[in-house]
Amino acid sequence: xxxxxxxxxxxxxxxxxxxxxxxxxxxxxxxxxxxxxxxxxxxxxxxxxxxxxxxxxxxxxxxxxxxxxxxxxxxxxxxxxxxxxxxxxxxxxxxxxxxxxxxxxxxxxxxxxxxxxxxxxxxxxxxxxxxxxxxxxxxxxxxxxxxxxxxxxxxxxxxxxxxxxxxxxxxxxxxxxxxxxxxxxxxxxxxxxxxxxxxxxxxxxxxxxxxx
Amino acid sequence: xxxxxxxxxxxxxxxxxxxxxxxxxxxxxxxxxxxxxxxxxxxxxxxxxxxxxxxxxxxxxxxxxxxxxxxxxxxxxxxxxxxxxxxxxxxxxxxxxxxxxxxxxxxxxxxxxxxxxxxxxxxxxxxxxxxxxxxxxxxxxxxxxxxxxxxxxxxxxxxxxxxxxxxxxxxxxxxxxxxxxxxxxxxxxxxxxxxxxxxxxxxxxxxxxxxxxxxxxxxxxxxxxxxxxxxxxxxxxxxxxxxxxxxxxxxxxxxxxxxxxxxxxxxxxxxxxxxxxxxxxxxxxxxxxxxxxxxxxxxxxxxxxxxxxxxxxxxxxxxxxxxxxxxxxxxxxxxxxxxxxxxxxxxxxxxxxxxxxxxxxxxxxxxxxxxxxxxxxxxxxxxx
Numbered sequence: 001x002x003x004x005x006x007x008x009x010x011x012x013x014x015x016x017x018x019x020x021x022x023x024x025x026x027x028x029x030x031x032x033x034x035x036x037x038x039x040x041x042x043x044x045x046x047x048x049x050x051x052x053x054x055x056x057x058x059x060x061x062x063x064x065x066x067x068x069x070x071x072x073x074x075x076x077x078x079x080x081x082x083x084x085x086x087x088x089x090x091x092x093x094x095x096x097x098x099x100x101x102x103x104x105x106x107x108x109x110x111x112x113x114x115x116x117x118x119x120x121x122x123x124x125x126x127x128x129x130x131x132x133x134x135x136x137x138x139x140x141x142x143x144x145x146x147x148x149x150x151x152x153x154x155x156x157x158x159x160x161x162x163x164x165x166x167x168x169x170x171x172x173x174x175x176x177x178x179x180x181x182x183x184x185x186x187x188x189x190x191x192x193x194x195x196x197x198x199x200x201x202x203x204x205x206x207x208x209x210x211x212x
Numbered sequence: 213x214x215x216x217x218x219x220x221x222x223x224x225x226x227x228x229x230x231x232x233x234x235x236x237x238x239x240x241x242x243x244x245x246x247x248x249x250x251x252x253x254x255x256x257x258x259x260x261x262x263x264x265x266x267x268x269x270x271x272x273x274x275x276x277x278x279x280x281x282x283x284x285x286x287x288x289x290x291x292x293x294x295x296x297x298x299x300x301x302x303x304x305x306x307x308x309x310x311x312x313x314x315x316x317x318x319x320x321x322x323x324x325x326x327x328x329x330x331x332x333x334x335x336x337x338x339x340x341x342x343x344x345x346x347x348x349x350x351x352x353x354x355x356x357x358x359x360x361x362x363x364x365x366x367x368x369x370x371x372x373x374x375x376x377x378x379x380x381x382x383x384x385x386x387x388x389x390x391x392x393x394x395x396x397x398x399x400x401x402x403x404x405x406x407x408x409x410x411x412x413x414x415x416x417x418x419x420x421x422x423x424x425x426x427x428x429x430x431x432x433x434x435x436x437x438x439x440x441x442x443x444x445x446x447x448x449x450x451x452x453x454x455x456x457x458x459x460x461x462x463x464x465x466x467x468x469x470x471x472x473x474x475x476x477x478x479x480x481x482x483x484x485x486x487x488x489x490x491x492x493x494x495x496x497x498x499x500x501x502x503x504x505x506x507x508x509x510x511x512x513x514x515x516x517x518x519x520x521x522x523x524x525x526x527x528x529x530x531x532x533x534x535x536x537x538x539x540x541x542x543x544x545x546x547x548x549x550x551x552x553x554x555x556x557x558x559x560x561x562x563x564x565x566x567x568x569x570x571x572x573x574x575x576x577x578x579x580x581x582x583x584x585x586x587x588x589x590x591x592x593x594x595x596x
Contacts, residue, residue, distance in 0.1 A: 013402070054514075057452045059398040066399070099319065099328050102394055124319055149542050150577050180447040181538045198448050 003030070006039030006071065011046065013063035015070035022071040032078045036115060040071050044113035048200030058106070061199070065109035072112065086117035088140040088210035091133045091173075093121035095154040100147035103179060106199040107143065114203045127158040131165050134173050141209055143202065144192075146179040155182070156190040163191055174209040178202055217286035218436060221375035221567065225437075225482045225504055225530050228564045229595040233557050235587060236532065236569045238266070238275040239287035239377035240439040242486050243507060243533070243569045245583075247271050247325065248576035256580035257282070266291075269308065269316055271326035272573050277371070283587035287437070287567075288374040290364050291381070292426045296356030311350040314390040329390040339392060339400050339407040349414050352421025358429035365430050375436040378426065378481075380473075382419055384412040384465045385442040401457055409461060416465045420472045427476045435481045438473040441507070445489030448514050454493040467501040474502060484532055488572060490514040492521075499528045508533035508571045509560070518559045530567065531560045535586055537571040542578045546585035553589040561593075 002025055009017040018040075025035050047064040050056035079086075090111050094104050101123050112118045119137055121129055130142045142162055146155050155177055165171040176194040177187050187195035194209065196202025215223075220230040238244040244266055245253065250273035251263065261276040266289070274289065299311040308316045308327065316327035333347055368374055388411055389397050400408040419440075427435055444451055444458060452458060470483050484505040485498055491506060492515035498506065509531045510516055518534060534556045535541060540548055553568070560566040568590040574583060 054449045057450050057457075058446070059401050059452055059457070062395050062399050063402060105395070149538060149575050153577075 010043035093125035094123040098151035104145035216373035240379035245574040293359030361429035441486030505530035
C-alpha cells in the first residue's frame with residue numbers, strides 16, 4: 001500500500017511527499033530496490049508513456065522527474081551500500097559546436113528515473129571526452145544529442161570516433177543519438193547503435209542495450 | 213492589373229490568388245538567414261555590400277536590398293531601434309546582458325554562433341509576486357525603440373511598393389524562459405501560477421507599449437503586417453497542454469497583444485504569429501484570437517503535414533514558410549528543392565493563403581544553389 005503511495009506521489013508531482021514516503025519506507029525496512037522499482041521507476045514509466053502519447057507535456061515530465069529526484073536523493077546512498085548495481089551507466093552530452101540542452105536534459109532525467117547511472121558532460125562536448133568519461137566510469141552507453149542541422153556532421157564524426165575506439169581502444173559501449181533533426185535513417189547511416197525519438201523512447205533504447 | 217509586391221502579400225493574406233506566389237525573405241528575425249549562411253550566399257551571388265546583422269544574438273543577417281530584388285522578395289522588414297539608457301551591455305564578444313537583465317552566451321566553437329540565455333534575474337530560488345513586482349522593468353515607451361523607424365519606412369516607400377512587415381521581438385514565454393530559466397518557468401505554470409502570471413503581464417505590458425511606440429513612429433497606415441510569436445510546440449508535440457495551460461495562462465496575453473496591434477493600426481494590419489514545432493493543437497486558439505498567418509509551418513514536426521493543415525485551417529489562416537529546413541534545403545539537390553517548393557506552393561498556396569519562405573532561418577550549411585532554387589521557383593510560379 002505504501003509503495004503505491006510513493007507511486008501516486010510521483011504521479012502527483014509532490015516531491016515533498018515522495019521524500020517523506022520514501023524515508024518512511026526505508027525506516028520500516030522495505031527493500032530499497034522494491035521502493036525504487038515498484039514505487040518510482042514504475043511511475044516515471046507511466047509518465048513517459050503518457051508523454052509519448054501526447055497526453056502529458058514537458059512541464060509534467062519535469063515535475064515528475066523532480067519528484068523522483070527527491071526520492072532518489074534518499075535512496076542513492078542506500079543503493080550504493082546495498083551493493084546493488086545501477087541498471088547501466090550512460091555518458092550523455094550535446095555534440096561539439098552545439099549548445100542546446102533542453103532535450104538532452106529531459107533524456108537525462110528520464111534515464112536517471114529509470115535507474116541508470118548518468119554522467120552528463122553538458123553541451124559542446126568533444127568526442128574524445130565522451131570516450132574518456134566512458135572509460136573512467138566503465139560505461140555501457142554513450143548518448144549523443146544535437147539540435148542544429150549544422151551539428152549533424154559533428155554527430156556523425158563523434159559516432160565514427162566512438163565506434164573506432166570500440167574496435168581499437170578497448171572500449172565497449174553502445175552509441176545512441178537523438179535530437180530534432182535526427183531520425184532512424186540518419187542514425188543508421190552514421191553507424192549509431194540506436195536512436196531515441198523522444199526522451200521516453202531514448203530510455204527504451206538504453207534499456208534494450210543493457211537487456212532489461 | 214499590374215501587381216505590386218504589397219498587393220501580392222495582401223492578396224495571399226486575404227485568401228485570394230495573386231499573379232504569383234508572394235515571397236518573404238528577411239521580413240523578421242526568424243524568416244531570414246544566419247550570418248554564416250549569408251556570407252556563403254553573398255559570395256555565390258557576387259554581392260560585396262557589407263553585411264548588416266539583423267540580430268547578433270540570433271546570429272542572423274538583414275539580406276541586402278540587391279539580394280531581395282534579385283529574389284523578387286515582396287516584404288521589407290521594420291523593427292524597433294535600440295533601447296537607450298545603457299541598460300544592456302556587452303561583457304565580451306561572447307557574453308551580453310540584455311535590458312531584462314538576462315545573460316546571453318555563446319562559445320567560440322559554436323557552429324552557428326547564436327547566443328543562448330544562461331542566467332537571468334529570476335533563475336535562482338522560488339518565483340514570488342514580490343520579486344517580480346520589485347524588479348526594475350524596462351519601459352516600452354523608451355525613445356530609442358522608435359529611433360530610425362520613420363526613416364526606414366520612408367526608405368522602403370521611396371524604393372517601391374513592398375509590404376511592410378513590422379517585427380516586434382519578444383512575448384510572454386521566451387523572454388520569461390530567459391528571465392526565469394526554461395525548466396523553472398514550465399514548472400511554475402503549475403507550482404507558482406500567480407507569480408508567473410505577473411511576470412507574463414509585465415512582459416506583455418512591455419511588448420504592448422513597445423508596439424505603441426514603434427507603430428506611432430512608423431505611421432499606423434504604413435504597417436501591413438505585425439510579426440511576433442513564440443514556440444508552443446516541440447518536434448513531436450505540444451510544449452504544454454493546449455487547453456489547461458495555453459488557454460488559461462498564455463492565450464489571454466497573446467489575445468491582448470493581437471488586439472493591441474490591430475487597434476493601433478485601426479484593424480488594418482495583419483498579424484503573423486511565429487510558432488516552431490508542432491503548432492497543430494494551438495492553431496484553433498490562434499485563429500480565435502485574431503491571428504491571420506502562421507510562421508514557420510514546420511512541416512517535419514508532428515501533425516504538420518501541409519495537406520492536412522490546408523484542409524483543416526486553410527480558409528482562415530495563411531501559411532508563411534513551409535520549405536523544409538531540416539532535410540531538403542540543406543541536404544537536397546537544387547532540383548529536389550525546386551520540386552519541394554512547387555509541391556508546397558501547390559498545396560498551401562491553392563486559393564492564396566501562402567507566403568513562400570523557408571521553415572525558420574536558412575542555416576549555415578544550406579548550399580547557395582538551393583536558396584536560389586527555392587526563390588526562383590517561387591518567382592516563376594504564376595497562378596494564372
